[in-house]
Amino acid sequence: MKLKKWAIMALSIVTAVSLAACSSDKGASTDAKGVGFKEKIEKRGKFIAGVKFDSNLFGFKDPADQTVKGFEVDLMKEFTKRTFGDVNMLELKEVTSKTREKMLTSGEIDVIAATMTITPKRKETADFSRVYFLAGQALLVKKGSPIKDVKDLNGKQVGTAKGAVSGKNLKAINKDAVVKEYSNYAEAFQALRGGIIDAVTTDDGILAGMAKQDPNYEVVGNRFSKEPYGVAVDKKNKDLLEAMNKFLDDTIKDGTYNQLYKKWFGQDAPKDLPRDAVLELQPGVDG
Amino acid sequence: MDFSKLLEGNTWGILLKGLWVTLEVAVVAIILSFLIGIVLGILRYSKIPVLSQLATLYIEIVRNIPLLVIIFFAFNTLLDKFDSLVVIVIFGMTVFTSALIAEIVRSGLNSIPIGQIEAARAQGMSYVQTLIHIILPQALKRMIPPLVGQFVTLIKDTSLAAAITLPELLHEAKLIYSNPSYVNATIPILLLVALIYFVVNYSLSLLSRQLEKRLAG
C-alpha cells in the first residue's frame, strides 16, 4: 500500500527532526563546569555573535555580496581572529532589540554586539564588557522639518524599535509625543521616509547611519540620554567576558579600534571613552 | 521606483535562499501537523470520553488564537528549551496547523456514510480495524485538496516569522530594501516577493485541482 510507505517516510522525518532538535539542545546546555569557553567554542568550531543586520554602519547585510558588514561586525571579526586564530570561525546571527536578550540567554548566540546600551536592568540578565561606543538619544527628521528638538514633538508621531528604552525616555521629556514601536529601526526609518511618522528616535549612532543612507534626513536635537554600548555575554561565561574586555582594551591601546572607528564613522574615535558606564536617562525613567 | 535593482547584486540569490528556508519550514511543519492532526481529528471523532473532549478543547482554543500570537508565545517562552529559531517557528506552526488539520480530518471522517461503518462492524471488524481499513483510506482521499490548501496557507504564514528574524523569503527581502542603495527598490522587491509566493502557491493549487480530478475520476 502506497499510503504505508508515505506514513513510514513521514514518521522517519519526524524522528530525525526531533532527534536533531534534542541533540542540538544538549550541545548548548551541557555546561560542564571547568571547561573554558575557548575549548568549548573550539570544539564546536564556531564562535557565534549576535549582530544587527539592518543598522547601517554598525551591522548590516550588503545585498551586493550577501555579507554582513559594519563597525560591530569588524570588532567581532578582530576578536575571533585574535582569540581563535581563524576569522572563519566567526558565525554571525541576526538579532534585533526585541530578540537579542532571549537569543543570548537561550544559548543561540555567545555574545551580543548589536548597539546594545548597558543598563542596570539588562545587567541583571547578562554581563557587559567595557564600553566600546558612546551614543546619545537624538531625533532624525526630514531636512527642513519644523521639529528641531524634543519639545517640538507635541502630538507628533515618533518611531522607534520594540524592546528599546528610547520610547519611554522620550515620553519622560515630552509626554505629548506619540511613540510607535516597529520590529526594527529600518522599518521605523521606512515609515519616516513615507511620511507616516514625523521623526525617528534612538541613539545618534544608528540615526547617523540612516542619515547617511538618505541625505534628505538629518539628526537634530540635544542628546537627551547617555547610551554606552557594551558587548553582552551570558552570565555563565565569565572567562569569555574577561577575554572580551582584554580584547577591547588591547585594540584601543594598539590603535586597531581607532582604525575601525575611522573606517566606519569617518572620524577619530573619542579619546575620553569611559571604561564603565551605564545608561543615563531622564529622571524617573528606569531602563 | 527603481526596477533595475532587481538585477543588481545578488537580489535573486538572496531571495531564493529565503524561499528555500520558507519551504523547509513549511514542509516539516505540514508533515508534523498532519501526523498530530490525524491523531487529534480521530480522537475528536471517536467520542472516547475525556480524550475526545481534550482534543476538542485543544482544537477550539488553538485555532481561535492568531498564529502570530502563537509564534511570539513560543519565541518568548520556549527559546531556552529549543534554542533554535527554526525549531521555534516549526513548533508554533505545528501547534496551530495541527488543530486546523484535525478539523479537516474530522469532516473527512464524517463524510463516510454510517452504513459502511455498520456493515464493517456487522462483519465482525473491530472499531480500530474499521477505522484503518474502511474509513481512513476513503477519508484521506477526500482530505487531499484541503490539505494542499493548508500547505499553501503554511507557506504564506511562514512570512509571519519575519517578525522574529527567521531568514525566510519576506525577511530576506526586508533586509535588502532596508539597505542604503536599495531603498528606492522597495516596491519592485515587494512585487517580486509577491510574485515568487504566487508562482509557488498557484502551482500547488493547480496540482491539487489536478489531483482532485484524478481522484474523482
Add this chain to the structure above:
Amino acid sequence: MNWDFGFIQEYRTEFIDGFFLTLKVSLTALILSLIIGTIIAIFRISSNKALRAFGTSYVEFFRNTPLMVQVFFFYFGLASIGYKLTDFWIGVLGLSIYTAAFIAEIIRAGIQTVPHGQTEAARASGLSFLQTMFHVVLPQAFKLVVPPMCNQFINLVKNSSILSVIAAQDILYVGEQAISEYDPFSVELFVAALYLIITIPLSQGVNLLERRWAKQGTR
C-alpha cells in the same frame, strides 16, 4: 513558573484601547471586504470575458500571496513613493483586499448553488441581470454562505494581529510592550485570552448554526 499579572493593572487602558482597535479594524475590514468580495464574485460569474478574467486573477493572486507581504506593500511600498495613509487604514485596506478574495469564492459558491432555472425565470419575467442578482440570487445565496462568512470574520480578527507589525496599537502590540517588563508567559496567556473572548463565541455560534441547519435539512 512565576505568575505575574501586575502588567494588567499597568497597561489597563492600553489593553482596553487595543481590544477595541482590534474589533474596529476587524469590523471595518469585514464591511469593506464584503463589498469588494461581492463585486469580485459578480465579476467571476459575469458573462463578460474581461470581467471574468479580472475576477479570477484577483482571487488567485491575493489568495496565493501572504497577507504580510500585501500589508508591507501598502505600508512601506506606498510610503516609499509618497502615498500616505494612517496605519489603521493601511491595516484595513490590506485585510480587506486579502479577505475579499476568500469572500468572493464563498459568495460565488453560494450563488452557483442557486438553481439556474430560477435565474432564467427571473430574467424571463423581465428583471435585469442586476435585479435578478439582488432580488433573487443574492438573498438565497447569502443564507448559504453565512457559516463560512463567519469563519472569514474569525480569520479577520486573527489576521488583524498583523497590525502590531506596522506599529498600530492593537492587542498584540500592547502585549509585546508589556513583555519587556513582565513574565512573558503570563502576558502571552492574557493576550491569547483577549483574542479568544472575541473568536470563541463566534466559532461556537457557527457550530450551533451549522448543526441546527443540518438538522432542519435546509441544504
